[in-house]
Amino acid sequence: MNRSHRPIALAISLAIVTVVRLVFAADAPEWPRFRGPEGNPVSTVRLPDTWSKTENVEWKAVIPGRGWSSPIVSGNRVFVTAATTDGVSKKPQIGTQYSNEYVAELQKQGLSMKDIDARVTERDFELPNEVTLHYFLSCVDLKTGKVNWTQEYHAGRPPGGRHRKGSFTSETPVTDGKLVYVYATSLGLWAYDMKGRLAWKTPLENYPMYGDFGTGASPVLAGDLLVIVSDNEKQQFIAAFDKKTGKQVWRTNRDLKAGTSATARRTAWSTPYIWTTPGRRELVTIGPGFAVSYDLSGQELWRLSGMGGMPIPSPYASGGLLFLNGGSGGVLAAVKPGARGSLAAGPGTTPSEYVAWAVERAGTYLPTQVAYGGALYSLTDAGILSRYDATTGKLGYKSRIEGGVAFTSSPWASDGKIFCLNEEGKTFVIAAGEKYELLKVNDLDEFALATPALVSDRLLLRTQTQLYSIRQRR
Numbered sequence: 001m002n003r004s005h006r007p008i009a010l011a012i013s014l015a016i017v018t019v020v021r022l023v024f025a026a027d028a029p030e031w032p033r034f035r036g037p038e039g040n041p042v043s044t045v046r047l048p049d050t051w052s053k054t055e056n057v058e059w060k061a062v063i064p065g066r067g068w069s070s071p072i073v074s075g076n077r078v079f080v081t082a083a084t085t086d087g088v089s090k091k092p093q094i095g096t097q098y099s100n101e102y103v104a105e106l107q108k109q110g111l112s113m114k115d116i117d118a119r120v121t122e123r124d125f126e127l128p129n130e131v132t133l134h135y136f137l138s139c140v141d142l143k144t145g146k147v148n149w150t151q152e153y154h155a156g157r158p159p160g161g162r163h164r165k166g167s168f169t170s171e172t173p174v175t176d177g178k179l180v181y182v183y184a185t186s187l188g189l190w191a192y193d194m195k196g197r198l199a200w201k202t203p204l205e206n207y208p209m210y211g212d213f214g215t216g217a218s219p220v221l222a223g224d225l226l227v228i229v230s231d232n233e234k235q236q237f238i239a240a241f242d243k244k245t246g247k248q249v250w251r252t253n254r255d256l257k258a259g260t261s262a263t264a265r266r267t268a269w270s271t272p273y274i275w276t277t278p279g280r281r282e283l284v285t286i287g288p289g290f291a292v293s294y295d296l297s298g299q300e301l302w303r304l305s306g307m308g309g310m311p312i313p314s315p316y317a318s319g320g321l322l323f324l325n326g327g328s329g330g331v332l333a334a335v336k337p338g339a340r341g342s343l344a345a346g347p348g349t350t351p352s353e354y355v356a357w358a359v360e361r362a363g364t365y366l367p368t369q370v371a372y373g374g375a376l377y378s379l380t381d382a383g384i385l386s387r388y389d390a391t392t393g394k395l396g397y398k399s400r401i402e403g404g405v406a407f408t409s410s411p412w413a414s415d416g417k418i419f420c421l422n423e424e425g426k427t428f429v430i431a432a433g434e435k436y437e438l439l440k441v442n443d444l445d446e447f448a449l450a451t452p453a454l455v456s457d458r459l460l461l462r463t464q465t466q467l468y469s470i471r472q473r474r
Contacts, residue, residue: 034172039316041412059145067169159186161212185215207232210267231268258289277337306346318371330363357393372413
């Protein structure tokens with residue numbers, strides 16, 4: 001080959017490699033669990049940053065009933081759960097707590113706090129004796145939005161109540177590409193094959209959740225084990241089941257609580273994480289007061305103090321560190337691999353050797369932070385976005401999102417941008433970087449709480465009644 005032709009040949013080769021990589025990325029749609037395969041919703045393929053109810057919408061599918069589980073994907077199949085109600089169900093509610101103004105108005109009427117709590121329960125909660133439910137798993141074609149099949153996996157009264165903002169199907173399924181595994185806390189586990197045939201089911205004991213707020217911790221897969229965590233008010237536990245048969249392999253009771261004995265709470269909604277390091281694989285959990293890690297036989301490896309009272313955010317690893325969000329009032333911390341024993345990161349303590357950094361009271365109530373470009377982007381339910389250095393924990397900025405209220409869904413990242421979806425169905429697109437900059441707002445104009453799935457160049461975003469496939473028009 002003539003030397004003058006070598007640069008051209010090299011450029012062509014690089015272009016071919018790039019195209020091949022893009023083709024393989026587009027042909028390998030996998031989003032098997034809550035928040036994606038790594039527990040950190042970041043796309044390496046450019047996703048759309050502009051959409052509406054019609055713009056850049058590839059398809060949308062109607063999902064009957066209500067469910068705030070996230071969609072998951074295996075191959076060209078999208079799986080999603082929902083529950084329908086016989087009769088009338090209480091409508092969703094923006095926000096998480098009744099307002100001070102509402103309480104003050106009831107106090108003016110002479111109601112005691114006990115009466116006010118009862119009034120709030122009547123208004124804001126749906127109790128088990130008020131509804132009969134039908135629980136469904138649906139399979140949707142990724143390319144067309146056509147519903148391939150729907151299976152009812154349970155019917156009857158729910159095991160507990162729910163806050164009207166929540167749903168009775170908030171746990172996200174998980175799949176290994178052969179079976180899809182459905183978990184309903186205090187009801188049971190079900191496994192279906194890709195054609196909707198039931199492989200097995202395992203009933204579970206009913207345990208009370210704090211205040212009938214509902215459930216939400218999703219299952220995870222660790223090799224041949226299907227793992228669940230149930231942090232409830234009676235008996236907290238982590239358990240593993242044979243994914244082929246549904247039989248319990250082991251169960252480890254947990255004794256976690258936060259607060260004084262009179263007010264201590266044991267309920268949490270955090271999804272566990274399988275952390276693979278050079279030395280081992282471990283099951284990382286966040287519960288009231290503590291984060292606890294176990295080996296794959298259920299034996300405790302380490303625990304870290306400083307978590308909040310009723311944590312919801314989930315752990316995950318990125319860049320060689322494990323990130324822990326202790327929830328409202330808890331720490332935001334990074335842990336190094338290899339830890340053992342009792343670690344400290346709470347108020348008034350000196351961080352342990354294996355704690356890379358910890359920021360007190362930086363935990364968020366509902367959303368889990370996203371790690372992207374060497375930084376953590378942490379979002380509060382009130383719409384305050386903070387950027388931390390992922391290596392040191394140093395705060396870069398803290399800014400309120402203009403026009404953003406009531407966030408439950410976790411933020412995600414793609415193409416140099418951070419995306420924050422609020423409960424009104426508005427997605428705020430923010431530039432990733434050292435300075436806060438709001439770029440645009442995309443509005444679907446419908447209630448939304450589920451964290452989306454990022455599948456190749458598609459964004460699967462769930463609202464109250466619709467599942468959207470958002471994709472850049474060619």
